[in-house]
Amino acid sequence: MTNTPLTGGRFDRRGFLKTGAAALAATGLARPALAQSRTIKIGMVMPQTGPLAFFSEHVEFVLNQMQKATGGVLNIDGRQIAYEILLRDSQSNPNRASEVASELILDQEVDLIIAAATPETTVPVSDMCELNGIPCVTNDTPIEPYFFARGGDPDVGFEWTNHYFFSGQQSAGTLLKMFGQIESNKMVGALWPNDGDGNAFAEAYPPLFDSLGYGLSDPGRFDMPLSSYAAAVSQFKADEVELIYGVIPPPEFTTFWNEAAQQKFQPKAVYAGKTVQFPAALEPFGARAEGLVTEVWWAPVYPYASTITGQTAKELADEYEAVSGRQWSMPLGFRHSIFEVIFDGLKRAQDLDDPASIQEAFNTTDLTTVCGPIDFRTGPFPNTCTTPTAGGQWVKGEKYPLDLVICDNLTAPEVEIERQVQPLTY
């Protein structure tokens, strides 16, 4: 009936008229008899193309893993329930993300939606699910930008959406602690653009920096792409900045980092969220990427294992490297664990035909995934959960150009520290 193989494929009009009708029949008329044997439809929204596309590099690998591990069937209370995943591309565009989420809900009548990678994806998708009463699980967007970009009220939260990732507080805590491991004048230069993350940082961090004794030099919210960062660099020089705390994607960071060198601006430690987490984005810098610091949301050294494949974090990373020929990167753990969370929830749901029942199951998640323990009742906000977040520094690698070493475990004490942060050398 609705069992059309469409993972990744795009649907034509006739196609979805057909399945639409079939799904209607399945949910409406045939309820008592067929309800338990129908296929569960899982919508998935990812930025597969556009500037955020590198966030999606693990999607195909993880989908194949799931297919191999489950055969497309979940074993729920002894019954075999088939599921299918309908993957849609947000094109790195929030409007498009909203559009495809609405198409998944209204035309495909999915039972739940998962999405990941930056507020530009998770926020519009979550909002669309909240609006339509569809269970939604997201990750890979720091919790504050996710929550506040949606206009969330910390006392109320949202009814239909759950989200897990590191929080800005964790990230800032571990980064500032790493900054503290080196000798500096504690003057931080901000590169916070006019987008979801940048605005959230600008709102949340100044008091935090102040309370920890760090000074702040903030040139203001700028629109990207920016053709030159010369003005910011000259302000940082005038303010004698020694530490950089930014959240800009790779093309922007390249422009900034080269202009900084030209202007003889030589900070002692540099963090640029959206860039420093990804070895592929750092490789073009060659040796100049060695020494950059990053928060670490997941790494092969994390002492956790998958509830689906049983692999440890290390084994998951190794399999990815063997299959893809590319170096592991942090999103891999989250792409994998989101399936752990939803499969676990689906198995615990009382009534798979009732969205509220599925949602209730997600709300009461208590599962130790490959990314760490996930329980959406722990906060910081309603229906969110923070995952263990360490701090690390990139060093010259053996197998690949860069390796990540763990330098701080303030909010992930189970992860072992490998060495101290070294100041950048010029």
Place this chain on the structure above:
Amino acid sequence: MELVNTISQGVLLGGLFALYALGLSLVFGVMRIVNIAHGDLIVVLAYIGLTVTEFLGVSVIVAAPLILVVAGGLGWVLQRGLFEFVPRHDPLIPLLVAFGLSIILQNLLLMGYGADPQKLSLGRLEQASVEILPNLHIGVFSLIIFGLAVAMIGGLQLMIYRTGFGRALRAVSDNEANAAMLGLDTRAIFRKAFVIVMLTVAVAALLMAIRGNFDPASGSTRLLTAFEAIVIGGLGSMWGTLAGGVIIGIAQMVGAQIDASWQVLAGHLVFLVLLFLRPSGLFPKNDG
């Protein structure tokens, strides 16, 4: 000092904008085509540059002549194989064709190279700078970009106003039908013109690829500033394009000095003000 630094950074940035705009200006000036795909052609050549340098394992400078040859060939093929068949009596048709070309190129690049940001490397030269005045550092590579922009504009200007081919080019651009009546082979002229356009595009592409990362989606963002530079300078004027680029560059840098959020906005505002005051640009082409 701060002001001198701001302005010199702005002027150098303007050189980059002018370089992006040069090919666009030529295509519009000669063929009356608004080439929406211009930014994507720059990105395509950046990828060609990447492929050639990686395949041969040589530096960009060594590979540049080969890349220029490929670019010229591509220009000839584009004109001979595509734009020659596009009717130009209605400016909307070539515009739509270029728009389609832009989408096709972006997606082909995405299929072929993936979305990872790429970069060409010139080693330490990228970060090198000279201290012109105390505390005034100018990037060597920015100077090279500006120098090449000036040299290329000068060269094109000489070609257009001092050579037989330039005369033919101007004749065709003024009135295609009359030029054909006088015995000029307009098709051959257009093909040659597109080859020259692609040579300028190749230079812009290589410099862009060394200056920063690029990915298949980078093209469109280069297009807007290029358009503004051309319109400020006056359609068809090469030096005007440089002036336009420099004005936007300085406006952006001065804007950023006030607040980072003003950088991009200031460039656009100056464009709007100048469009209002001088609708035909600073150096309009003489109608005589």
